[in-house]
Structures are given as C-alpha cells and as structure tokens.
Amino acid sequence: MIDKLMEKKVDSKTLFEGVIFNVERQKVLLPNGKDAIRDIVVNPNAAAVVAIDNDNNVIMVKQFRATVGKVLLEIPAGKLDKGENPLECASRELREETGYTSKDIKFLFAPLVSPGFATEHIHIFMATDLTLGKVDPDEDEFVETVKIPITKVIDMIMNGEIEDSKTVSGVLAAARILKV
Amino acid sequence: MIDKLMEKKVDSKTLFEGVIFNVERQKVLLPNGKDAIRDIVVNPNAAAVVAIDNDNNVIMVKQFRATVGKVLLEIPAGKLDKGENPLECASRELREETGYTSKDIKFLFAPLVSPGFATEHIHIFMATDLTLGKVDPDEDEFVETVKIPITKVIDMIMNGEIEDSKTVSGVLAAARILKV
Numbered sequence: 001m002i003d004k005l006m007e008k009k010v011d012s013k014t015l016f017e018g019v020i021f022n023v024e025r026q027k028v029l030l031p032n033g034k035d036a037i038r039d040i041v042v043n044p045n046a047a048a049v050v051a052i053d054n055d056n057n058v059i060m061v062k063q064f065r066a067t068v069g070k071v072l073l074e075i076p077a078g079k080l081d082k083g084e085n086p087l088e089c090a091s092r093e094l095r096e097e098t099g100y101t102s103k104d105i106k107f108l109f110a111p112l113v114s115p116g117f118a119t120e121h122i123h124i125f126m127a128t129d130l131t132l133g134k135v136d137p138d139e140d141e142f143v144e145t146v147k148i149p150i151t152k153v154i155d156m157i158m159n160g161e162i163e164d165s166k167t168v169s170g171v172l173a174a175a176r177i178l179k180v
Numbered sequence: 181m182i183d184k185l186m187e188k189k190v191d192s193k194t195l196f197e198g199v200i201f202n203v204e205r206q207k208v209l210l211p212n213g214k215d216a217i218r219d220i221v222v223n224p225n226a227a228a229v230v231a232i233d234n235d236n237n238v239i240m241v242k243q244f245r246a247t248v249g250k251v252l253l254e255i256p257a258g259k260l261d262k263g264e265n266p267l268e269c270a271s272r273e274l275r276e277e278t279g280y281t282s283k284d285i286k287f288l289f290a291p292l293v294s295p296g297f298a299t300e301h302i303h304i305f306m307a308t309d310l311t312l313g314k315v316d317p318d319e320d321e322f323v324e325t326v327k328i329p330i331t332k333v334i335d336m337i338m339n340g341e342i343e344d345s346k347t348v349s350g351v352l353a354a355a356r357i358l359k360v
Contacts, residue, residue, distance in 0.1 A: 004322065004324075005242060005243065005244045005251050005322050005323070005324060006244055006251070007244050007246060009246070009249070015196060015198075016195060016196040016203055018195075018203065018205070018219035019217050019219055020219055020297060021219065021221075021297060023196055023198065023203060025198070026246055028246055030320055030322065031322045032320070032322075034320060036320060037199050038246040038247075039198035039199055039200055039201065040246060040247050041201075041221055041247075041297070041298075043297060046296075062185060063185065064185045064186055064187050065292075065295040065296065066187060066189070066206055066208060066218040066220060067218075067220050067221075067292070067295050067296070067297065067298060067299050068292065068295055068299065069189070071185050071186070072292075072295055074295075077296075108338075109337065109338065109339075109340045109348070110340065110343070111343055111344065111345040111348050112245075112247070112248065112252075112343050112344055112345060113293055113294040113345050114293040114294055114298065114300065114345065114346075115245040115247050115248055115252055115254075115343070115344055115345075116226075116245065116247070116257075117200060117201060117221070117223060117247065117298075118221075118247060118294065118297075118298070119247050119248065120294065121343075122345075140210055140212070140214060140216060142184065142185050142210065142211045142212075143185070144184075144185060154356075157289065157353070158288075158289065158353060158356065159289075160289045160290065163290070163291055163292050163295070163301075164291065164292055164295055165291040165292060165293050165294065165295075165302075165345055165346075165349060166294075166345075168289070168291050168349040168352075168353070169345060169348040169349050169352070172348075172349070172352035172353060172356070173337070173338060173348070173352060175356075176334075176338065176352070176355075
C-alpha cells in the first residue's frame with residue numbers, strides 16, 4: 001500500500017543559505033510519473049521542556065518572535081548546539097532561560113514541527129523536582145520567566161491564548177501523564 | 181515588562197521566492213540596542229481537522245513527506261486557498277482527501293507551527309457526525325485514508341509513532357474535550 005504513495009527524489013539543490021536554516025529545492029517523481037517541485041526548509045533540530053514545580057506551576061518564558069511581531073508565551077526551548085544531545089539541550093535551555101534545574105527530566109516525544117515544509121524535529125521533555133538557580137540567557141536572548149498553574153496553561157491552550165505549537169503538544173501530553 | 185523584550189524591525193527584504201513559501205530577512209534592533217538578523221519563512225496559513233466517526237475512530241491519512249523522505253500518518257490538512265476561510269479549507273481537505281463530510285465541525289485552536297522561524301498558523305477543527313462520500317484528491321496529491329480508534333491514536337502519539345505536530349496537538353485537544 002505504501003508504494004503508491006512514494007515520491008522519488010531525482011534532483012536536489014540548495015537555493016538559499018541563511019543564518020539558521022537553508023532552503024533545498026527537490027525535483028521529485030510522483031507516483032503517477034509526473035514531476036513536482038518541493039521546496040524544503042532544512043533547519044536544525046531543537047529541544048523543549050515542560051518543567052513543572054511542586055505546586056503544579058509550569059515554568060514558561062515570554063519571548064518576542066519576529067515571525068509574528070509580538071511576544072509569545074512558550075515553554076523553554078532552543079536549537080541543539082553542535083554535538084549536543086536533546087536531553088542536554090533541554091536541560092541547558094531550561095537553566096539558561098529560567099534558572100531552573102531538574103533532578104527528574106524525561107523524554108516525552110519528538111514531533112516534526114511542520115513536515116509539509118521543514119525538516120525540524122523538536123524533542124520535548126517533562127521536568128519535575130526543580131531547583132531554582134541563576135538565570136543565564138544567551139547574550140542576545142531576551143526572555144522573561146513566568147510560572148503559571150498547569151490547569152490555567154491548559155485553559156489558555158484550549159482557548160487559543162497560547163499559540164505556540166510545541167507548548168500545546170508538550171503541555172497537553174504532560175497533562176495526560178499527570179492526569180490533570 | 182513587555183518593552184524590555186521587544187525587537188524593532190529596521191529593515192526587511194525577500195531573499196528567496198519559492199513555490200509555496202518565501203524567505204524574508206529582517207534586520208532588527210534588540211532590546212540592548214544591538215543589531216540582529218532574523219530569517220523568516222513567510223508561508224501560507226493552513227487548516228486541519230480531527231474527524232471522529234461514531235465508533236470513535238479518527239479519520240487519518242498516510243502521505244509521503246519529502247522533508248523526511250517517508251510516509252507519515254496525519255490528520256487531513258492543507259493550505260488555505262486564496263479567499264478561503266479556515267473552516268471551508270478544513271471541510272474541503274477532509275472531503276477531498278478522505279471522502280468524509282461532517283454535519284458538526286467546530287474550531288479548536290490555531291497554533292503557530294513554529295514561531296521561531298515561520299509565520300504559519302494552522303487552524304485545527306474537530307469534526308463529528310460524519311458521512312462517507314467520494315474521495316476527490318488533488319490531481320497530484322497521493323494519500324491513503326485509514327481509520328484508527330482514538331485511544332490507539334493517543335497511544336501512538338505518546339509513544340512517538342505519530343510524528344506530525346498538528347496531529348499531536350489536534351488529537352490531544354480533541355481527547356480532552358471527549359474525555360478519552
């Protein structure tokens with residue numbers, strides 16, 4: 001059944017090289033024998049973390065996003081540094097952006113953010129048993145930490161106030177695990 | 181509190197024009213007065229639908245994705261046609277890709293798929309009271325419909341078998357509403 005869905009890549013070239021991602025243009029052969037063009041964003045994988053304190057607050061960050069020209073409320077996240085594994089990245093982003101470290105951080109899942117046009121997987125973790133240390137953001141990173149009860153975060157997801165997709169996926173999955 | 185997070189766009193130009201999306205390079209002024217470059221994928225908004233039949237099966241599609249070179253299992257979805265609203269798009273994609281129409285389709289939310297680099301919102305709906313008609317995919321679209329019990333879909337999300345982010349968000353939200 002799968003064969004009739006498969007495309008065959010016949011050519012590929014990089015048309016754009018950017019600061020974070022490149023764009024690759026593939027020429028593919030469709031199952032019906034016709035040609036098609038696929039433009040693909042080749043971008044780094046990332047990690048994110050749903051960090052929940054002992055009072056069931058989710059540790060979140062406010063961050064300006066140039067894509068939409070406004071500040072969004074998101075779970076801490078960032079791109080994997082070279083040679084870094086997803087768990088290290090999630091722990092580092094949590095510590096740098098919010099000051100928290102976790103003694104219990106576990107992998108949830110790693111969805112593709114938008115498989116229609118981008119290669120990125122985001123590895124999402126859930127962290128509990130938190131300790132607050134010192135915030136240490138990247139020099140050119142501007143974030144503000146907020147703690148919000150998980151039941152409130154879920155309401156904000158379901159009513160659309162929280163717009164960031166990784167936050168939606170991660171918090172709804174954590175909520176299933178915690179049965180809230 | 182927001183002001184210290186804001187970036188100011190000082191310049192913008194389109195560096196890549198593709199078949200589906202463009203790439204815009206913004207020069208921005210950071211809150212600390214320094215410059216930074218933001219490459220942004222400017223892509224169309226989309227709609228998707230969690231369609232659930234009377235036996236609690238989710239109507240899903242298998243589709244090859246050139247971004248990852250394999251077939252993924254996803255909820256029906258697609259880009260908004262010119263002048264089309266999200267509800268029309270979701271209904272159309274459900275009908276074209278799977279043959280189903282719904283007498284009860286409601287809006288869930290419209291997350292940003294990846295606000296770190298792309299402009300796209302995906303408007304996600306939940307559809308019930310389904311009727312099966314004739315499948316009518318786009319000429320160059322190759323999809324296969326599968327029906328999977330929602331409890332199984334949730335398991336496949338939580339164990340990582342389902343990798344598509346909009347499917348994760350949409351199905352976990354529908355599951356909360358349906359209390360499954």
